[in-house]
Amino acid sequence: MSEIFIGIDVGGTNVKIGLFDSELKMICKTSITTEADMGPEVVINNMAQAAKELLTEAGFSLQDIVWVGIGTPGPAKYSEGIIIKSTNMPKFKNVPICKMLNERLGAPVVYDNDANVACWGEYAVGAGKGVKDIVFFTLGTGIGGGIVSNGELVHGCDENGAELGHMIIYPNGRSCNCGQKGCVEAYASADSTARRATEAIEAGAESSLKQVLDEKGKITSKDIYGHLAKGDKLAKEITDGTAEALAITCINMLHTTEPKRIIFTGGMIAAGDVLLNRIKDFFNEHIWTLKKETVEICFAMLGEDTGIIGAAALARHAKQQGKLK
Amino acid sequence: MSEIFIGIDVGGTNVKIGLFDSELKMICKTSITTEADMGPEVVINNMAQAAKELLTEAGFSLQDIVWVGIGTPGPAKYSEGIIIKSTNMPKFKNVPICKMLNERLGAPVVYDNDANVACWGEYAVGAGKGVKDIVFFTLGTGIGGGIVSNGELVHGCDENGAELGHMIIYPNGRSCNCGQKGCVEAYASADSTARRATEAIEAGAESSLKQVLDEKGKITSKDIYGHLAKGDKLAKEITDGTAEALAITCINMLHTTEPKRIIFTGGMIAAGDVLLNRIKDFFNEHIWTLKKETVEICFAMLGEDTGIIGAAALARHAKQQGKLK
Numbered sequence: 001m002s003e004i005f006i007g008i009d010v011g012g013t014n015v016k017i018g019l020f021d022s023e024l025k026m027i028c029k030t031s032i033t034t035e036a037d038m039g040p041e042v043v044i045n046n047m048a049q050a051a052k053e054l055l056t057e058a059g060f061s062l063q064d065i066v067w068v069g070i071g072t073p074g075p076a077k078y079s080e081g082i083i084i085k086s087t088n089m090p091k092f093k094n095v096p097i098c099k100m101l102n103e104r105l106g107a108p109v110v111y112d113n114d115a116n117v118a119c120w121g122e123y124a125v126g127a128g129k130g131v132k133d134i135v136f137f138t139l140g141t142g143i144g145g146g147i148v149s150n151g152e153l154v155h156g157c158d159e160n161g162a163e164l165g166h167m168i169i170y171p172n173g174r175s176c177n178c179g180q181k182g183c184v185e186a187y188a189s190a191d192s193t194a195r196r197a198t199e200a201i202e203a204g205a206e207s208s209l210k211q212v213l214d215e216k217g218k219i220t221s222k223d224i225y226g227h228l229a230k231g232d233k234l235a236k237e238i239t240d241g242t243a244e245a246l247a248i249t250c251i252n253m254l255h256t257t258e259p260k261r262i263i264f265t266g267g268m269i270a271a272g273d274v275l276l277n278r279i280k281d282f283f284n285e286h287i288w289t290l291k292k293e294t295v296e297i298c299f300a301m302l303g304e305d306t307g308i309i310g311a312a313a314l315a316r317h318a319k320q321q322g323k324l325k
Numbered sequence: 326m327s328e329i330f331i332g333i334d335v336g337g338t339n340v341k342i343g344l345f346d347s348e349l350k351m352i353c354k355t356s357i358t359t360e361a362d363m364g365p366e367v368v369i370n371n372m373a374q375a376a377k378e379l380l381t382e383a384g385f386s387l388q389d390i391v392w393v394g395i396g397t398p399g400p401a402k403y404s405e406g407i408i409i410k411s412t413n414m415p416k417f418k419n420v421p422i423c424k425m426l427n428e429r430l431g432a433p434v435v436y437d438n439d440a441n442v443a444c445w446g447e448y449a450v451g452a453g454k455g456v457k458d459i460v461f462f463t464l465g466t467g468i469g470g471g472i473v474s475n476g477e478l479v480h481g482c483d484e485n486g487a488e489l490g491h492m493i494i495y496p497n498g499r500s501c502n503c504g505q506k507g508c509v510e511a512y513a514s515a516d517s518t519a520r521r522a523t524e525a526i527e528a529g530a531e532s533s534l535k536q537v538l539d540e541k542g543k544i545t546s547k548d549i550y551g552h553l554a555k556g557d558k559l560a561k562e563i564t565d566g567t568a569e570a571l572a573i574t575c576i577n578m579l580h581t582t583e584p585k586r587i588i589f590t591g592g593m594i595a596a597g598d599v600l601l602n603r604i605k606d607f608f609n610e611h612i613w614t615l616k617k618e619t620v621e622i623c624f625a626m627l628g629e630d631t632g633i634i635g636a637a638a639l640a641r642h643a644k645q646q647g648k649l650k
Binding site: 075131132133147149150152154155156157158160161162163164166167168169170171176178179180181244248251252253255256257258259260286287288289290291294295 | 457458479480489492493504573577578619620
């Protein structure tokens with residue numbers, strides 16, 4: 001009998017499924033459309049069916065599955081295995097996804113939110129490998145977070161911890177979608193970075209990005225890095241604003257759970273060293289002088305399969321912990 | 326044979342020692358002068374001797390000691406049981422305090438910094454009892470911190486985590502002793518609170534505190550609360566500044582380790598509800614609207630014996646964990 005871990009990454013559009021061995025090497029993977037409007041019963045049947053077919057194709061059987069890991073966006077009661085609701089899947093309300101998958105696959109299921117799953121993947125086999133304390137940021141539409149402290153994910157008292165995008169770094173600053181003002185997300189997410197550039201141009205700032213705005217009607221963070229590479233001054237200012245906000249957040253996390261590595265992921269990291277180096281510059285500018293800090297600030301390594309790798313890594317961790325099935 | 330836990334709280338002036346039963350009820354306690362200038366050998370001999378006398382007086386013997394807990398100010402390698410150096414005890418350099426105490430008392434010794442020890446005491450038997458996630462602030466000359474996440478203290482990768490006073494809440498704001506700008510400590514410690522009042526008066530602000538400054542040459546945080554009670558406008562503004570800085574830090578901790586309770590201690594809490602209620606007001610003003618937060622913000626309960634209670638609680642925890650002796 002083999003030891004197979006299954007990782008499932010549920011998004012509003014696609015569900016990705018991967019089979020992994022006990023070293024977390026990917027054996028094979030597949031992707032199906034979510035079809036969220038068919039409701040939870042159909043969606044979960046489809047994902048179980050796809051997992052079974054993947055097993056069969058690879059020469060395994062249901063008996064080979066040790067644990068299944070799954071990640072979805074929140075909010076959910078992860079420890080109880082229940083999706084409370086979902087913006088992208090409106091028919092999913094109080095769905096006992098772990099129980100339903102367990103009934104269909106016969107193996108125990110561990111569940112967490114997508115940011116924690118990705119964080120755990122980087123911790124187990126990516127940019128966080130080899131240390132016990134990391135902090136993880138996803139720079140996308142918003143900013144998601146994950147914390148591993150002494151080898152365990154930090155969930156918080158109500159499973160709503162590590163919402164690092166909503167740390168307030170500029171009190172009474174820019175409004176955030178969450179209702180707070182001055183969150184790091186309101187400055188440094190891909191969307192906020194683009195929005196700050198748009199606002200600056202609309203307020204009269206000179207920039208080669210103005211032409212992009214005039215022609216396309218909007219600016220993306222990708223546009224900003226493109227124009228930064230060509231020497232645009234506003235693009236540099238906007239990038240610096242993003243980097244400084246992230247650097248201050250890194251300092252605050254250093255004084256909280258004291259990670260050995262701080263890892264960024266998401267579309268924004270396509271900007272490359274031009275962004276990473278500015279984050280490090282601002283970190284060094286703002287950090288205390290009491291002691292030299294040895295924290296490493298870096299980008300994630302796992303790429304597009306992060307979700308299934310992380311879910312499988314959580315599954316393996318559940319097995320290693322001897323969690324009750 | 327009885328089960329006795331010893332808690333030791335090492336300060337620059339006094340060493341406090343207490344005996345506790347397995348329910349963490351204090352049996353008896355004593356205090357000796359530290360005499361730090363006699364060097365570590367003498368100091369540790371004295372504290373072991375005092376512990377032995379306390380045991381004898383209470384009718385116990387060395388064989389009854391299960392574990393010893395000890396707290397000192399940092400920096401230290403707590404997990405290795407070594408005081409690296411000490412501002413108040415300059416002759417203490419790389420002192421293997423756990424090993425030395427173990428040789429003299431015959432029991433295993435667990436060691437942590439004073440803020441973590443106090444945090445753990447509140448967690449075990451004080452204001453944090455009954456929950457698994459707390460955040461703890463000491464408002465004194467500086468601001469110290471402690472975090473319990475899922476029932477364990479957060480130490481960080483280099484045992485320097487939970488330095489919560491140095492979270493930056495106003496980037497490029499007031500200078501902090503640590504070399505950063507805008508730390509919460511630079512606004513909301515007892516010293517910084519008093520300093521902000523002094524600066525305001527020197528800059529011409531009208532206040533009944535001016536007379537205090539003229540007569541005594543300085544203002545303390547206690548003066549500020551006294552004059553606040555009498556309706557002084559500046560005292561209210563300064564208190565609000567302290568409360569708002571602390572509230573923002575509470576919000577940031579909520580989005581990090583998501584505590585169920587946030588606990589304040591230190592001389593400043595003598596101010597009472599007038600301070601606590603303002604912290605809650607500002608917390609409610611700045612917190613997000615995504616979900617209603619149920620975190621409780623409160624004051625510590627243990628008072629002057631926190632250090633020995635916390636150290637004994639750590640000792641009991643070490644036993645419960647089955648730590649290697």
